Amino acid sequence: xxxxxxxxxxxxxxxxxxxxxxxxxxxxxxxxxxxxxxxxxxxxxxxxxxxxxxxxxxxxxxxxxxxxxxxxxxxxxxxxxxxxxxxxxxxxxxxxxxxxxxxxxxxxxxxxxxxxxxxxxxxxxxxxxxxxxxxxxxxxxxxxxxxxxxxxxx
Amino acid sequence: xxxxxxxxxxxxxxxxxxxxxxxxxxxxxxxxxxxxxxxxxxxxxxxxxxxxxxxxxxxxxxxxxxxxxxxxxxxxxxxxxxxxxxxxxxxxxxxxxxxxxxxxxxxxxxxxxxxxxxxxxxxxxxxxxxxxxxxxxxxxxxxxxxxxxxxxxxxxxxxxxxxxxxxxxxxxxxxxxxxxxxxxxxxxxxxxxxxxxxxxxxxxxxxxxxxxxxxxxxxxxxxxxxxxxxxxxxxxxxxxxxxxxxxxxxxxxxxxxxxxxxxxxxxxxxxxxxxxxxxxxxxxxxxxxxxxxxxxxxxxxxxxxxxxxxxxxxxxxxxxxxxxxxxxxxxxxxxxxxxxxxxxxxxxxxxx
Numbered sequence: 345x346x347x348x349x350x351x352x353x354x355x356x357x358x359x360x361x362x363x364x365x366x367x368x369x370x371x372x373x374x375x376x377x378x379x380x381x382x383x384x385x386x387x388x389x390x391x392x393x394x395x396x397x398x399x400x401x402x403x404x405x406x407x408x409x410x411x412x413x414x415x416x417x418x419x420x421x422x423x424x425x426x427x428x429x430x431x432x433x434x435x436x437x438x439x440x441x442x443x444x445x446x447x448x449x450x451x452x453x454x455x456x457x458x459x460x461x462x463x464x465x466x467x468x469x470x471x472x473x474x475x476x477x478x479x480x481x482x483x484x485x486x487x488x489x490x491x492x493x494x495x496x497x498x
Numbered sequence: 499x500x501x502x503x504x505x506x507x508x509x510x511x512x513x514x515x516x517x518x519x520x521x522x523x524x525x526x527x528x529x530x531x532x533x534x535x536x537x538x539x540x541x542x543x544x545x546x547x548x549x550x551x552x553x554x555x556x557x558x559x560x561x562x563x564x565x566x567x568x569x570x571x572x573x574x575x576x577x578x579x580x581x582x583x584x585x586x587x588x589x590x591x592x593x594x595x596x597x598x599x600x601x602x603x604x605x606x607x608x609x610x611x612x613x614x615x616x617x618x619x620x621x622x623x624x625x626x627x628x629x630x631x632x633x634x635x636x637x638x639x640x641x642x643x644x645x646x647x648x649x650x651x652x653x654x655x656x657x658x659x660x661x662x663x664x665x666x667x668x669x670x671x672x673x674x675x676x677x678x679x680x681x682x683x684x685x686x687x688x689x690x691x692x693x694x695x696x697x698x699x700x701x702x703x704x705x706x707x708x709x710x711x712x713x714x715x716x717x718x719x720x721x722x723x724x725x726x727x728x729x730x731x732x733x734x735x736x737x738x739x740x741x742x743x744x745x746x747x748x749x750x751x752x753x754x755x756x757x758x759x760x761x762x763x764x765x766x767x768x769x770x771x772x773x774x775x776x777x778x779x780x781x782x783x784x785x786x787x788x789x790x791x792x793x794x795x796x797x798x799x800x801x802x803x804x805x806x807x808x809x810x811x812x813x814x815x816x817x818x819x820x821x822x823x824x825x826x827x828x829x830x831x832x833x834x835x836x837x838x839x840x841x842x843x844x845x846x847x848x849x850x
Contacts, residue, residue: 478592478618481573
């Protein structure tokens, strides 16, 4: 897609061992942060053949849930400060959660504070649902997002 | 009549199903909702790329889908607006075009397609006489179109002063003054000194004028046109006012000033606000609720203040994108559009 990678040498961590969750650990109703994390940890980075978890873009600590209001906040850390892929990663998170979660959940997505040069700009765009909807109607962008979120099925 | 003292509730009359994606906007036909014997008509537009026309049966009082305007827009239809005569419907689409549809009774035909915007068209508005049309887009511009004979539309102005995506345009209810609001957090007022002249940005209402601190999603005027309400991602409603006599004299520009901010009532983005003929302000927000506000009767040195009249929780199963009072006399009807794919018709009534 681009001539040179934005970040040619990302730091990659090994995939964490997955805990097998027993029935007890699941809540009866709603979702908990680990459920959300399960949905997003394996999304592939748009630039590198690694998952968002491996690149430490997301972690278990990324997810906060307001149980009463069914609102979810996800923060993610782009690999570098001027990452132009930040918006794409944000869209991938949105797309994956939209198809995985019941419709009534409100999802807010932000870059972790201090992790991006245009933090406010990226956050504003990712949380403007009209902008997100229009972006996802762009076939090229949709294809890229699909490749990232369905990568484990390819 | 002090509304605050009456025991009012918002009753759901009917749920209009049919769209297969989120519904972005609704628009009441200005003409059909008035006289006896004429059925109220409502248009809704959606992420399913279509516009649906709904009509209320005078016999059964129930609403049904009269027709679907499809196979024209190739992407989301974001908003729609009826011409003052009720004969034409303009539709703004993410496909970059604005469709003009003519009402031939039982059928609608797309008689013109306005092109020019570089990307998604977000909003369309007719002026009071129906002689001008305005559109706005993510391309940051506001376009003014002249309505000519023979279904011709001529671009009269391209106004490029917003620094970001323009979310909505709205003509003043009585004067040919145009208002736009944007992702750049401002509201701009476009005024033409000579009637036949060029439109210029006469005023920008930003943070320094007590303006919004985030995206402004919509604008609505009171019937007299001396006040307007704006709503924002900053979770506030703001009331603005002007000297209407000065404005109507047309000699010089009459500036708008901030009158009041309603904060603390919404905890998610407010997508839509609409000012009724009898001065009830309705808001639709990202917390799935509809709220009604009225001006407080108590005089204040600081200017007008507003009270929450009622809050309808879970008005929809998802974000409320648009709320519009019906223009008709008599019963207070409200239409709402939501991300849940529904359009709902409500009635403001006294609790039994």
